[in-house]
Amino acid sequence: MYPLKFEHIYVNKVWGGRNLSTFREDLPSGEIGESWEIACHKDVISIIANGKYKGMKLDELILKEREDILGTEISKEHFPLLIKFLDAQSKLSIQVHPNDFYAIENENDLGKTEAWVVLEAEENANMILGIKDCSPEGFREALEKGNLEPCLHRISVKKGDVYFIQSGLIHTMEGVLVAEIQQNSDTTYRVYDYNRGRELHIKKAMDVMDFSLHARKASGLCTQGEGYEKTYYCYDHNFSLEKYKIESSCIEKSDKERFYIFICIDGEGLIRYSNGIEEIRKGDTLFIPAGLGTYTLDGNFTLLKAYVPNIKKLEKEILGEIKYLSDCYEAHL
Known part of the structure; x- marks a missing residue:
């Protein structure tokens, strides 16, 4: 795949x-x-x-x-x-x-x-x-x-x-x-x-029409990884939306339970996977099959990531990121 x-x-x-x-x-x-x-x-x-x-x-x-x-x-x-x-x-x-x-x-x-x-x-x-x-x-x-x-x-x-x-x-x-x-x-x-x-x-x-609804700009939760920045914007049972700002590289792994979609909104780079390399640049949209395995995002580019989440798993991941950010903040006090 x-x-x-x-x-x-x-x-x-x-x-x-x-x-x-x-x-x-x-x-x-x-x-x-x-x-x-x-x-x-x-x-x-x-x-x-x-x-x-x-x-x-x-x-x-x-x-x-x-x-x-x-x-x-x-x-x-x-x-x-x-x-x-x-x-x-x-x-x-x-x-x-x-x-x-x-x-x-x-x-x-x-x-x-x-x-x-x-x-x-x-x-x-x-x-x-x-x-x-x-x-x-x-x-x-x-x-x-x-x-x-x-x-x-x-x-x-x-x-x-x-x-x-x-x-x-x-x-x-x-x-x-x-x-x-x-x-x-x-x-x-x-x-x-x-x-x-x-x-x-x-x-x-x-x-x-639901007269009680108002949309607010999503500020997101921004986290730092080695060589990239990740922002969690919004999610419900329909989809999750995240953003990756790749500065050098980021290692990811597909999920056997679900596919991912990446939308490149700035820059260009490569997706390296076990059997090859795929170029990606602004305006490209890529489908990451559930069976792809480990892949690396290399380059200087920005991606949106969309997928249908496991809500409990995603919330656990976000809470882990919040705890990590809190621990980092306390360590610098």
Whole structure:
């Protein structure tokens, strides 16, 4: 087994732009809003771009190798994650995603919780993340009058910001290039779309909106290793999001229970494993199979790491890091 790369799947969007061309040479013409990096969805399946399995669809490889790819604890019935880059040069629709229960019952799909990592931000970059001082009745009235702005929690954002967006949280963004880590779902309910003529889903959106939710910027827990820095940002049962800043090298080991995904957001380097070497540079997304074994991250680059966690194991790991940091602090007093 080896680290897998995939062909880029580009999607034109009315709100898209050309910013992906800063690290991509294969960008097609048009206003590109999304690049689907790893997908195994009912509508879109990634195709492997490197190595022995080049040209094979991801779902076919899962059927062939099963636990060596996904791991023993990841369901073979529904691939859990979807990884994208989004280039939101103008406003996305004001939108919300359902939870699993509602989505399964109404869309035959999973719900959608996601995280956004801001890779680039224009001077006026902003996001709407939640409702402020507005009841469901007041929100509907404001929507009917075309005056939603007073109801929306709008914030300025900058490069490096990380936000965890739960299902039920109303949101949008503008003027940013982001990496998006999410549940494997493409279900979105638009509340307002700036009169661009696309379908709205107001009843379903009102069904699933949680007026108590607000997303806060994730500060993360930063730990130091020899030759690298690691930050734990956010996690729940859907996925964990971490960041590695590799300064020289970092030795890692795959988990037989689950796969990992690495997204390179800066720099370049190598992944060395028992049977070879794989290059990685800004804009690359790699799938680390559960059966890969020990590997080394060499170079000067920054990676996001996404995976479906064992919550108890992850919390034990984080508590161990907190104790280590506390011990180090006391030793320097």
